Amino acid sequence: MVTLLNENYHVCTGCALLCDDIEVVTGSGRITEVKTACRKGVARMKGCSEPMSPTVDGQEVDIDNAIGAAAGILSNARSPLVFGLGNSTNMAQKKAIELAKRIGAVIDDTSSFCQGPTLEAIFNENIRSTTLDDVRNKADVIVYWGADASNSHPRHFSKYSYFPRGQERQRGWEEDRIMITIDIRRSHTAKISGDKFYQIPLQADAEFIDALIDALSGKVPKVSFGFDIKRILELANILKKARFGTIFVGLGLVYSIDNMDPVVKLMDKLNEMSNFHLIPMVGHYNMRGFNQNLFNETGYLNRVKFEKGDSTDVQHGAEFSIVETLNNKAADAALVIGSDPLSSLPRVIAEHLLNIPVITIDPCETFTSRKAKVTIPSALSGVECGGSAIRMDGVEVKFEPIIETNRPPDEEILTRIMEAL
Amino acid sequence: MEFGKFLAAPEYKVTIVTYRDIFQSAVMEGSRFSEEYLKLSAVIRMDAGDIKKLGVKEGDTAVVRNDSGKVIVRVGSSGYDASHQGIAYMPNSPWSNVLLSADTGGSGVPRYKGIEAVVSSAKGESVTGVDGFLENTMKH
Structure with missing residues (x-):
């Protein structure tokens, strides 16, 4: 359960990140200003026209x-x-x-046509997950796979994954964290990853996972598309050395595979040699x-x-x-x-x-x-009403109403x- | 419908991948019926070379169609340095959803990131408006 750090803070229900540090200004029965939230959160909290x-x-x-x-x-x-x-x-x-x-x-x-398979694998304990708080405090290797948090969850990097100086990551992104993006396009998220962006063809995720598992197993990876094998080996090496790794799965990966088997196989392999977790990038x-x-x-x-x-x-x-x-x-x-x-x-x-x-x-x-x-x-x-919700990582967040209706x-x-x- | 006009224009096969755009998502929170939402949704972002092949310019309208339906949207450049010939991008929206097939192979999951469609110039035509989505059918 999340406890609000400041009594003036509110929770944003703009997405499943449920940011819990939002300050607002109210007037005439409406929220007139929203501070700290992302563009989407501000729009959500101000209400529709x-x-x-x-x-x-x-x-x-x-x-x-x-x-x-x-x-x-x-x-x-x-x-x-x-x-x-x-x-x-x-x-x-x-x-x-x-x-x-x-x-x-x-x-x-x-979820029936988005993150259902990922959540099912987590609920059935086929995949190990973690909390965003642990990511903030411990994660040294962060992978966005088929996910563009810059557009879907803009505060993901600053609040939890890449930029914070967490308990065991006091040197933050400059020295203590590596952020990797695997995607079919150089998304805004991929740009943040810099040279740790791995661009793969459309629908090639399962094949790339196989190659990565081979590389992790000490075999020479092979792919049917043009890709520098040295880069797959380099990626495997980073993942292998992770002390606390987390893969954030987006719809780019979910839609590209027929079922979660390749992801389960990859997670099992990673956890033979390091310490990896997976969190789905839940939207609503x-x-x-x-x-x-x-x-x-x-x-x-x-x-x-x-x-x-x-x-x-x-x-x-x-x-x-x-x-x-x-x-x-x-x-x-x-x-x-x-x-x-x-x-x-x-x-x-x-x-x-x-x-x-x-x-x-x-x-x-x-x-x-x-x-x-x-x-x-x-x-x-x-x-306009309070209650509780489950964040993308499974943590319960409570919230109170801000204005009356x-x-x-x-x-x-x-x-x-x-x-x- | 002046369909002959579209047939005369060069056609180009693309695979469309839908994506999220924070500006479009934020505008949707305010109103799904606004001009701004239409502007940020009714767009197909293509490889610069593909735009040339179509004989259109950025900002021109294009008709995107397949067996599931048809929409008229604006053409934009993806802005990616790496060539992605034959792959186009549309923000996830009612406009891209017109092109999705009902056939999911029984999986219940539409192919949001792999829509096969044909693009051709619709110069002079207007973008499909919001009212179109409130009609009883959009199948053409």
Whole structure:
């Protein structure tokens, strides 16, 4: 559990780094200034310019009517889908899981098409992970693999990985840390790595891992693409000597491999000779919380189907992913919480949402909300409501509301929907 | 739709890799419906040599299409020194998602970082607007 270092500090819910050193200035019921946060965090905390209103069929209604209409849709649905929750607190997520059980829904989140495999390997203890605090205090070798933290988590380097003078790394990046980037392009993150940037072709990650494992095993590495073998040997040598190494995995790596086997194999090899950990670069502030909460409840972190009226009947598999559920037109209603699938999913797949009644719970208007049958505005968590969340490294972070709102938190909306079922 | 015009222009096959851009992500927090979000999202960043082959200039519009759909976006240079002929980059957004296939081989994971598409000049055409995404279908 993270303890805030200063009573004036707040937590940013802009991403799963959950920066806990944010100072704000408030006025007229809004946050007018945000200090310390990154560009995205500032934008998140200041709020959107298009707050959502309670509506049914495009007509503004009071929130009780919107909640009643949502309950009506979910009561009548034979195969409802519950999706999102990466921007909800732990308590709201637990409530959504309870609701999914009650109505016999498929429940899934964005991890289904991003960091799910990495988190699954960590939850099942196939890969050793660590905390960002240990990275700050101990890590001497840091690898960003298919991850561009400069754009996804801009404070990652300064708060935890590369620049801090941690307990055992008092000379910081100048002498005490080596930062490596492996990617298909010279991203902003790769630029920070300087000559420790290893550029590989698209979809070549598994082959590069094999070559690296060979190099670590004392064999001559081989790759089918043009790459200076001496550089692979040099990289293997750095990794081998690490006293506390951490690989930060981005979607560039996750999308490039069919499953986590190559990564597990590499981690096992590295841990035969040094001390390596892996942390996924989780995007949404509490996606990992959802995965942990569902895993605790069912043994699966996403892609779950509950059977109505039988809380012990839990099915899991790719067919219960949001992508395949919509692709197979298997949902006849959808409850979307803090997410915008019409914007983030392949358009041809998301279009099924236009043919079924959709309920959105969100502080702001989204592409999905504009086409939804029912919209229910909620408080922006971390700003307008408190709670707790799980950081990308699995550490729980608590936060308090900063400003008041009359919009209820997700948890309360879900409770009221359940009461009205 | 003046489709003949597009067919007359040189076409170029690319593999599109989507990526995150902090400026675009920050603007999205404020509004997904803003001009600024459109400007930062509706862009394809290509190898300088590929832009030349297309016969367009940076800032011109291009149509990017495949069996899944079609969008008109602006052409930009990737700015990378190393040549990456045939590989183009788009910020992860509704615009790039129009080009994603429904076929995931049953895995449930779309190919966000490996979209096969064809690019051609759309000189004089406007970028696909936000309203397009609120239509009931974008399949052409």
